[in-house]
Amino acid sequence: MNQQDAFTEKTRVLIADDHALFRYGLKAMLRSEQDFEVAGEAETGEEAVELAAELKPHVVLMDIQMPGINGIEATRRILELNPDIGIVVVTMFGEDDSVFAAMRAGARGYVLKGADADEVVKVLRAVADGEAHFGPDIARRLMGFFSAPKPAPAEVFPELTGREREVLDLMARGLANPEIARELSLSHKTVRNNVSNIFLKLQVADRSQAIVRAREAGMGRNPA
Numbered sequence: 401m402n403q404q405d406a407f408t409e410k411t412r413v414l415i416a417d418d419h420a421l422f423r424y425g426l427k428a429m430l431r432s433e434q435d436f437e438v439a440g441e442a443e444t445g446e447e448a449v450e451l452a453a454e455l456k457p458h459v460v461l462m463d464i465q466m467p468g469i470n471g472i473e474a475t476r477r478i479l480e481l482n483p484d485i486g487i488v489v490v491t492m493f494g495e496d497d498s499v500f501a502a503m504r505a506g507a508r509g510y511v512l513k514g515a516d517a518d519e520v521v522k523v524l525r526a527v528a529d530g531e532a533h534f535g536p537d538i539a540r541r542l543m544g545f546f547s548a549p550k551p552a553p554a555e556v557f558p559e560l561t562g563r564e565r566e567v568l569d570l571m572a573r574g575l576a577n578p579e580i581a582r583e584l585s586l587s588h589k590t591v592r593n594n595v596s597n598i599f600l601k602l603q604v605a606d607r608s609q610a611i612v613r614a615r616e617a618g619m620g621r622n623p624a
Contacts, residue, residue, distance in 0.1 A: 411528040412439040414455060416448035416471065417463040417490070422513070426461060429517045436524070445469035452478045452485060458528050461520075462507070464491040464498055472498075472505045473612045479506040486527035490520070501616040508532045556617045559601045565619075567594040572611050572620025 413436055415426050423441050430436040439457040442448035445466045452460055460478060464471040475487045488509035489502040502510055509527040511520050526533035557565060563584075570580045581591045595607070604610045614620055 410435055410437040411459060411524065412437050412455070412457040413524065414439050414442065414448065414451055414457040414460045416442040416445070416451075416460055416466065416474065418443050418466045419463075422463075426520075429520065433521060436521075443467075445471060445474035448474045449477045449481075453481050456482065457485065459486045459488060459524055461524070462487050462489050464489055464502070469608065470612060472501050472507075472616055475502065475505040475507050476615070486530075488523055488527050504616070504618065510534045556619060557602065560598060564594050564598050564601070567591060568598050568610065568614050569619045571595070571598075571607065572614035574620075 413430055415423050415438060417423050417426070420443075427438050427441075430438055439455045440451045442451050443466070445468045448460065448462065448466075448471075449469075460475075462471040462475055466474070469477075471489060471491070475489065478485055478487065483506070486509065487502075487505075487507040488511065489498075489507045490511050490513060491498065492513045509523040509532065511523050523533045557568070560568065566584060567580055570583055575583065577588060577591045577595065580586070581588050584591075586594075595610075598604075598610055599606070602610055602613055604613060611620070
C-alpha cells in the first residue's frame, strides 16, 4: 500500500452491465485512476440489487437495458435499501424519456456509452462527492425540455381504457388481483381480463414488466 492509499479512501464502484466486453473496458478505465476501485460486477438488474446490498459501493455504474428488471427499476430498488449509494446510469440511448425515468428513480448521474473516459470519470467523481451530474449532452436536453413550451399533458398509456389504467396503477402499488378486485368492486374474472389486456396493449410478457412500465410513467404512487 502506498502513502496515498493509506490516507485516501478509494471510491468503490459496482459495474452493472450485461455486456462482458463493456464491463472489461470500464474496469480497465477505472483501474487506471488511483482514486477508484472496482468493487464488483453485475450482469442483470437483480444481481445489481443483490451486490449493491452486499458490497455497499459508493457508486453504481448502471446500464439501463439489462435482462430481468431494467436499470431504472434496479436503481429504484437499490436506493430503497441504501439511499446513500450514488447511481450513474450509462446507456447507448439518449432519449428524454429514459433520462427523466432515471432521474425519477433517483439516479444522480447519466452518461452515454459513447462518452469518453474523462467524461465518465468526471461524472463518477461528482456523484461520489454527493453532487448530481448528467453530462453536457444530457444537460442540453434537460435545458431544452424545461425551456420549451409545454403542451397539455398527455394521458398516460392512451392505448389503455380508463379501467385498465386504474388496474395498472393498483398493480404498480403492489396489489394482487384479489386486492384489486376488492378495491374496484370488480369480479376476479374482470380483473384478470383487464390484466391480460394490459399485457397485450403494452406488449409486455408478465406482471413485473408491466409494473416497471407503469412506475417509469409515474404510476403506482400511493395517494397522500
